[in-house]
Amino acid sequence: MLRADSEELERGVTTRALGIGSLLLLVVSTYGTFFLARPDRVQGDAARIVYFHVPMAWVAFLAFFVVFIAGIAYLRTRKAIWDHVGRASAEVGVLFTTLVLVTGSIWGFPIWGTWWSWDPKLTTTLILWFLYLGYLMVRAYAEPPRGPRYAALLGILGFADVPIVYLSSVWWRTLHPAPVIGPLAAQQPSASIVWLLLLSLAAFTLFYAFLVAVRVRIEQVGAGLRSQGEVPSYADAPIGSPAPHGGAARI
Amino acid sequence: MSEAAPPPEAASQALRLQAVSAHYQGQSVTKPALADVTLAVQPGERVLIAGPNGAGKSTLLRIAAGLMRPSAGGVWLHGVEPRRARQVIGYLAHATLLYDELTAQENLLFAATLYGVPEPGARVETMLRQVGLSSRADSRVDTLSRGQQQRVALARALVHRPAVLLLDEPDTGLDAAAFDLLEELVRDAESTVLLATHDLQAGARLCQRTVVLTDGRVSHHATSGPLDARDIERHVRGAAASA
Amino acid sequence: MTANRPRYLRQLRALLWKEALVESRSRETVLAAVIFALLILVIFSFAFDLRVDQAAAVAPGVLWVTFSFAGDIALGRTFARERDRRTLDVLLLAPVDRSAIYLAKLAAVVATMLLVEIVAVPASIGLFNLRVDGPRLALSLGLGTLGFAGVGTLLAAVTAHTRAREALLPLLLFPLQVPVILATVKSTAAAIQVPGGEAADAGSWLALLAGFDVLFLGLSVLLFDYAIADD
Numbered sequence: 001m002l003r004a005d006s007e008e009l010e011r012g013v014t015t016r017a018l019g020i021g022s023l024l025l026l027v028v029s030t031y032g033t034f035f036l037a038r039p040d041r042v043q044g045d046a047a048r049i050v051y052f053h054v055p056m057a058w059v060a061f062l063a064f065f066v067v068f069i070a071g072i073a074y075l076r077t078r079k080a081i082w083d084h085v086g087r088a089s090a091e092v093g094v095l096f097t098t099l100v101l102v103t104g105s106i107w108g109f110p111i112w113g114t115w116w117s118w119d120p121k122l123t124t125t126l127i128l129w130f131l132y133l134g135y136l137m138v139r140a141y142a143e144p145p146r147g148p149r150y151a152a153l154l155g156i157l158g159f160a161d162v163p164i165v166y167l168s169s170v171w172w173r174t175l176h177p178a179p180v181i182g183p184l185a186a187q188q189p190s191a192s193i194v195w196l197l198l199l200s201l202a203a204f205t206l207f208y209a210f211l212v213a214v215r216v217r218i219e220q221v222g223a224g225l226r227s228q229g230e231v232p233s234y235a236d237a238p239i240g241s242p243a244p245h246g247g248a249a250r251i
Numbered sequence: 252m253s254e255a256a257p258p259p260e261a262a263s264q265a266l267r268l269q270a271v272s273a274h275y276q277g278q279s280v281t282k283p284a285l286a287d288v289t290l291a292v293q294p295g296e297r298v299l300i301a302g303p304n305g306a307g308k309s310t311l312l313r314i315a316a317g318l319m320r321p322s323a324g325g326v327w328l329h330g331v332e333p334r335r336a337r338q339v340i341g342y343l344a345h346a347t348l349l350y351d352e353l354t355a356q357e358n359l360l361f362a363a364t365l366y367g368v369p370e371p372g373a374r375v376e377t378m379l380r381q382v383g384l385s386s387r388a389d390s391r392v393d394t395l396s397r398g399q400q401q402r403v404a405l406a407r408a409l410v411h412r413p414a415v416l417l418l419d420e421p422d423t424g425l426d427a428a429a430f431d432l433l434e435e436l437v438r439d440a441e442s443t444v445l446l447a448t449h450d451l452q453a454g455a456r457l458c459q460r461t462v463v464l465t466d467g468r469v470s471h472h473a474t475s476g477p478l479d480a481r482d483i484e485r486h487v488r489g490a491a492a493s494a
Numbered sequence: 495m496t497a498n499r500p501r502y503l504r505q506l507r508a509l510l511w512k513e514a515l516v517e518s519r520s521r522e523t524v525l526a527a528v529i530f531a532l533l534i535l536v537i538f539s540f541a542f543d544l545r546v547d548q549a550a551a552v553a554p555g556v557l558w559v560t561f562s563f564a565g566d567i568a569l570g571r572t573f574a575r576e577r578d579r580r581t582l583d584v585l586l587l588a589p590v591d592r593s594a595i596y597l598a599k600l601a602a603v604v605a606t607m608l609l610v611e612i613v614a615v616p617a618s619i620g621l622f623n624l625r626v627d628g629p630r631l632a633l634s635l636g637l638g639t640l641g642f643a644g645v646g647t648l649l650a651a652v653t654a655h656t657r658a659r660e661a662l663l664p665l666l667l668f669p670l671q672v673p674v675i676l677a678t679v680k681s682t683a684a685a686i687q688v689p690g691g692e693a694a695d696a697g698s699w700l701a702l703l704a705g706f707d708v709l710f711l712g713l714s715v716l717l718f719d720y721a722i723a724d725d
Contacts, residue, residue: 075720123672127669127672130665130668130669131666131669131670133665134662134665134666134669137662137665138652138653138656138662138666141656141657141658141659141662142652142655142656143655143656143657144276145274145276146655149720149721149723150652150655150656150721152720153648153652153717153720153721154652154666156713156717157645157648157670157710157713157717158670160709160710160713161669161670161673164673164702164705164706164709165672165673167673167702168672168673168676168677168702169672169676171676171680171698171699171702172676172680223281226281227274227281316587317586317587318583318586318587320723337587337588337589338589340587342583342587344583346580346583347580348580348581348583348584348587349581349584350512350516350579350581350584351579352515352516352519352520353512353515353516353519357515361508361511361512362584362588364504364505364507364508365505365508365509365585365588365589365590366588366589367501367504367505367589391519407584
């Protein structure tokens with residue numbers, strides 16, 4: 001019991017440290033993005049989005065890679081923790097993929113002149129978004145004991161599909177005329193850009209770890225409550241019975 | 252799931268459940284379906300599993316049949332885990348597990364081939380005769396009555412001469428005569444039997460001992476002497492009342 | 495695969511025999527899939543008002559969308575039927591290697607899709623007035639069908655045990671199938687357009703298709719046990 005408590009404490013401290021660390025780094029990198037980085041010669045202020053967009057894309061791929069690894073680990077060990085990690089990482093991954101698509105469009109409109117193009121990276125990201133939405137839906141809809149197993153399986157399949165989707169969209173794209181030219185070429189990245197980008201990457205990665213840690217914790221608490229039958233289920237309660245928290249409403 | 256090593260005596264036992272637990276997982280709650288059940292059945296023994304609805308009888312049989320994994324504990328049939336012991340398991344439940352589109356004979360032939368029964372054609376014919384359905388061999392299963400279907404199901408469960416028979420309320424849809432037939436066939440098969448049923452009279456006739464389950468736990472274990480249906484009934488009622 | 499090959503093959507044959515018998519007596523799947531495919535083709539030809547010069551450009555996409563939808567029907571039925579009638583337990587109880595169950599189901603789905611294609615391809619050639627390179631078309635449709643059904647069979651086993659399974663299966667299947675759709679459409683296009691020029695392209699698309707088939711059939715065989723096991 002004592003041991004469990006000290007583990008609990010330790011985990012709480014780690015999670016908090018992750019939270020505070022990522023918050024600090026995010027503040028610094030955001031400040032750098034808006035006040036330290038100079039506007040790009042070609043793209044102007046629009047280029048600043050790279051310090052959000054690229055780290056978010058990195059986090060999204062990292063998240064799906066973690067889903068893949070957690071899937072393998074779950075099928076091998078059947079330990080609930082891997083299922084929690086996979087689910088948490090998939091949710092964070094879908095969130096960041098959404099943000100990547102949105103920030104990409106925001107940048108694309110002034111620079112490319114269009115919100116969307118079938119660039120291989122965009123195509124792959126969009127397909128990933130669909131794949132992992134499906135993953136989350138299976139989690140929600142699977143008959144109860146099967147959800148984790150199915151999710152692990154999909155996490156593996158989905159990640160194996162990524163390189164093939166990318167390859168096929170590269171080939172597909174090269175057979176089409178590019179609708180708009182992306183002028184990212186022909187500029188030398190300065191050292192400050194690289195540093196700021198690395199800082200943003202670190203900040204977002206820490207933030208990802210923080211979100212996953214919190215989400216895993218929530219899953220664990222939920223699983224514990226479910227096994228004690230303490231999650232109030234309004235759907236199961238017969239009509240007219242006292243509310244699950246015990247206090248019958250009286251008017 | 253870590254596969255624990257079987258206890259040494261499990262190799263000589265037809266069925267061994269060692270501290271088996273299982274959970275029923277609903278959308279919002281996880282309830283224990285079996286809690287810490289330990290059971291040893293010797294070869295040739297016939298055991299009645301009694302208990303009120305929802306006590307875990309089906310779960311226990313599904314776990315023994317390898318259709319479900321326990322969340323804790325180990326299961327062995329003749330010293331082997333269920334997944335490797337499929338050849339020796341015969342399983343019959345209230346669902347008939349038959350293909351409606353196939354005839355009685357085709358259903359049995361399919362099962363016999365999957366189990367690698369030698370001379371499947373002859374064996375299937377024998378089984379059909381034994382369950383009294385030779386004349387309906389070429390009828391599609393969906394044209395048979397519920398009782399006839401259950402008899403085909405019984406033949407399917409026995410077609411590969413299983414050493415361990417797991418019967419989960421096999422009497423569903425059977426009339427008294429058909430149940431006598433089941434009893435006779437099961438006796439003749441000389442298999443180890445685990446029988447879950449609400450017909451305690453018949454169960455007591457067929458089996459040598461009783462395990463009463465309540466809320467997923469073994470609440471009563473009658474090991475010696477002839478079984479008395481009324482005695483078992485009392486335990487099951489007591490179990491239901493305390494649940 | 496088991497060490498005991500004759501036994502494995504006997505079991506596989508029994509499983510295939512069962513699939514064929516059940517389908518030939520119920521005709522639940524093939525008929526629905528074929529009619530559905532023809533219907534889609536007719537709707538496409540209304541929608542696009544296809545004249546001969548456009549047809550060659552649009553036909554590959556039209557064909558593969560049609561086959562994907564028909565395949566989705568076939569996949570949706572294959573495990574759902576076994577699950578609804580509890581017959582899946584028969585397969586799970588039997589001492590059969592899981593890969594044999596997978597291969598039999600895969601064969602059933604591929605056979606259904608091929609039947610659809612055998613009807614729908616001549617129909618669309620007539621409807622859209624196409625000229626095709628037969629062997630090349632057959633190769634790309636064959637590889638595409640195998641890839642589609644390969645992952646599809648695995649996912650159908652998964653979605654059979656979910657709520658809203660008819661809705662969920664295509665949601666999972668189609669994103670995974672994007673490479674197959676691209677590659678099949680491209681290599682079909684090469685078979686439909688006037689011969690010349692694009693042969694090399696079609697070759698690399700076919701290679702991609704073959705690669706996809708190998709990777710995903712392998713993964714599906716490996717993962718099938720987790721999809722079907724009842725625990």
